[in-house]
Amino acid sequence: MTTSLRSIPRRQVLGGIAASGAMLTLSGLAHAKMPIGLPQAPYFHRFKLGDAECTIVSDGQLPLGDPAAAFLNISKEEITRELHDNFLPADNAVLEQNVLVANFGDRVVLFDTGMGTDTLFGDGTGKLMSTLKQAGIDPAGVDAVVMSHAHIDHCGGLIADSGSINFPNAQYFIGEPDYAYWTDDSKIPDNYPARPHFLAQARKNLLPLKDRIHFYKDNEEILPGITVLSAPGHTVSHSIFMINSGGKQLCYIGDLAHHPVLLLERPRTQFAFDTDPVQSAESRVRMLTMLAANRTPLLAYHFAWPGIGHVAKAGDGFQYFPLPLQQQSVGSI
Template identity: 55%
Template sequence: MPIFDRRSFLRLGTAGLGAALLTNGAAARAPFLGTQVPAFHRFMIGSTEATVVSDGPLPLGKPAASFNGFAAGEITQLLQGNFLPTDDIVLEQNILVLNTGDKLIVFDTGVGTSTMFGPSPGKLPTTLVKAGIQPRDVDAIVLSHAHPDHCGGLVDADGRAVFPNAQVYISSADFNFWTDEAKLGSQLKPFIQIARRNLLHLRDRVVFYADGQEFLPGVQALAAPGHTVGHTMFMITSGSETFCYAADLAHHYVLLLENPRGEFVYDTDAKQAASTRARLLDMLAYDRIRLMGYHFPWPGVGHVVRHGEGFHYIAQPVKTVL
């Protein structure tokens, strides 16, 4: 094997280096595989086993179509500065599953059978099984809010419950807002239709939680309104650790953290959402609470710290062995 110093590397260039290396071994003939590993990730919260499963990515297209309230050129500058594409925003859908030993709890359910966001999402039933979790074993579904990418996976194409033995927990404010038949005549119609189809089919299983309530063992609701009227985060306590499922507090880990006063086009009340985001991110940073963002880069687990006038997200290193 030849030894190269920096000067010889620069003289050869990448093409010359590649040719030199290939002369010392067989050329690769294996086909490209074009697949990823199963999209699940496990970690511990105290004595509780947590699993993140993916419902697949959500492509949103041009950043300016989804994010408002930024100075001219600020979005491009932030994206470029973080080595991200400037012409297409893609959000992940990270779904949290808790196994407390007594209960199996799923937080949010992805888009289900809806084609609103194209063919990429809708993978939750598949990734759950790959993670060793059977939908029939789930005891509780906790919805942070009733947008299509959070409640859309409750029922299948035939209207049957995907999680046949689970109760469904949601805020009464969001349930009432997104199942309101009167809104079918508004621009919210597609969202209302999906919420009604998923939530009304399971109305007899719906349980309302209240702000501050510990409605499941170790799971406390924390109101985070603005994105929707009843959008809620959840503080999860196990042993000596508190963990935050932040849901849609911030849709983008750069744009809406570096500039928490920025706005997302799908917010019901964008000004309230920005105020809520700044307040709760400050709490999470001050208390050094580990969190998970539903739309953050896979698997969405890490911390936030103060950074200038905003915040910075630090992803938790992924452990390959629990």
Template identity: 45%
Template sequence: MSINRRALLGAGLAAATLPLIRAEAAAPMIGRGAPAWYRFKFGDYEATVVSDGSLPLGKAEDAFVGARPGEINAMMRANFLDPANAVLEQNALILNTGRQLILFDTGMGDSMGADSQMFGPTTGRLIRNMRAAGIEPSQIDLVILSHAHCDHCWALVDANGNRNFPNAQVAVTEADLKYWTDEGNIRGPAFMGPFIRGATKNLNAYRDRMMMVQDGREVVPGITAISAPGHTVGHAIYAITQGNNTMVYTGDLAHHQVLLLRRPLLEFSFDTDPKQSAQTRARALERFATDRTMLLSYHFPWPGLGRVSKEGEGYAWMPAPMDVTSLG
């Protein structure tokens, strides 16, 4: 069915003949959004995705590099996205296995003062959204980190250095723990200083309760680490298995649902090793598309659940339908 201009004008004229209803009292603007959390069943597990808020990167062509001139902006516009501001989501997963309450990544938090708002004031909302979802930070038994960047571990402690998750262990790869707590690595891009100081403050607060993640091994029953290096030296993703169900929490394997799926070999400006990261991403996406694996992406559009399918030389993001009746 096509809708032409004449039909639209006709509809408008017809509507103009209806009686007008005058509103005498204007409702006040509320000025705040709803708490962002989404709950669903995963086999016998209960899963809750909790938002840490949106993370604006600024110009897309500054953050995603390696394309032909104008290509990044064209891809953004073709998908009704603003090339001047590539905005990522932050979708942290909380998994209730019946034995443990497990949080995957923590968001930005407020532990580093002004540096905690280096991407603007829309981040750092994990704790309040957890509470809105009925989960207290003290209930978390284990925090599993995909890596030690600011938007994934800086909410381990609060602004005073106190543990936000006082009863939790923290699981991270040894490679990331060593790299991001070594001040000798403060070199290169300007963000390296705050990134390393923030990781050191947050990770050192849990030194007495660390678990070292190892490739191909279970962190706890049902959750297996998969090495995915490049974004950081020890970046890991996690396969979550319950019965016949498998879902992969992909961390920062791919930051953008269009740019890094359509063009997996593009590079991202915050990667420690951009070329290794691109190769890791390309291999993983091919596997996920072939196996039709359910994914939970930390940075894809809310709530980050979906699958990837082959599309031309790259892939397309296929969001999973949100079931409004699913425990939410």
């Protein structure tokens, strides 16, 4: 006579399962263990922008520490409230470094280059060359390197410590006022945060490439489909870039806003690394208002990985809406 599982009391079934599991473990037959400390997934994300294939790679996370030391003219209590309401830690503002590589088919353009080997913000930065490799991108295949400004975390990855050029076949683009300011010891204020690092890295990475640099202007189409929009204040010639391909548009906003909450909810909050904090805030409000009104997708260099989304007006400020990742295939904007 056969006995169905349904006819056996539930307590007896569960007890039998537990006993079997114990027997397997004790006999050494169960080895469902996994080592701790496995590597993370490769740090890149690919998507389509019209006819272009875009890849975001990371230079690593950049921790600023106490947010109250970096975000100014705002009370510590307000900072804590904003971070708490958005489920973010109140003791350390961690920024990403989202480097955009746009492959238009006939040219490959890279936007900003990370910290290089400088460890001012710890040893979690300087990952660009390894993440490019993970993404299958050959640095020698980059035709143009476009920089939003000359800060250490945007121009730091141009020149290796050996003196070799990391992108040997590229032309370089930056604003001339930024180039002149950050390579000149007499122009950087003595009280600027981490001044020696910013000066040294600008000189190391920009001076050897001067003959290969094109100094862009506001509203200039520096390459087909890439137009400069001046947004000064964070630095003297900080700029953002409107990228067009196949009828689609994306705005790379560089450091227009470093944080998706603290510099959007109250967009006139000032940032400690701004050259002109008031001008920077005005540029932020002006450009974000335009992007919100036009519903233009943006890529923010320092927002949470991978930094693609939209902004919308929210009272006197803005709210950031990340775009969902499309992992089954190369997604499109």
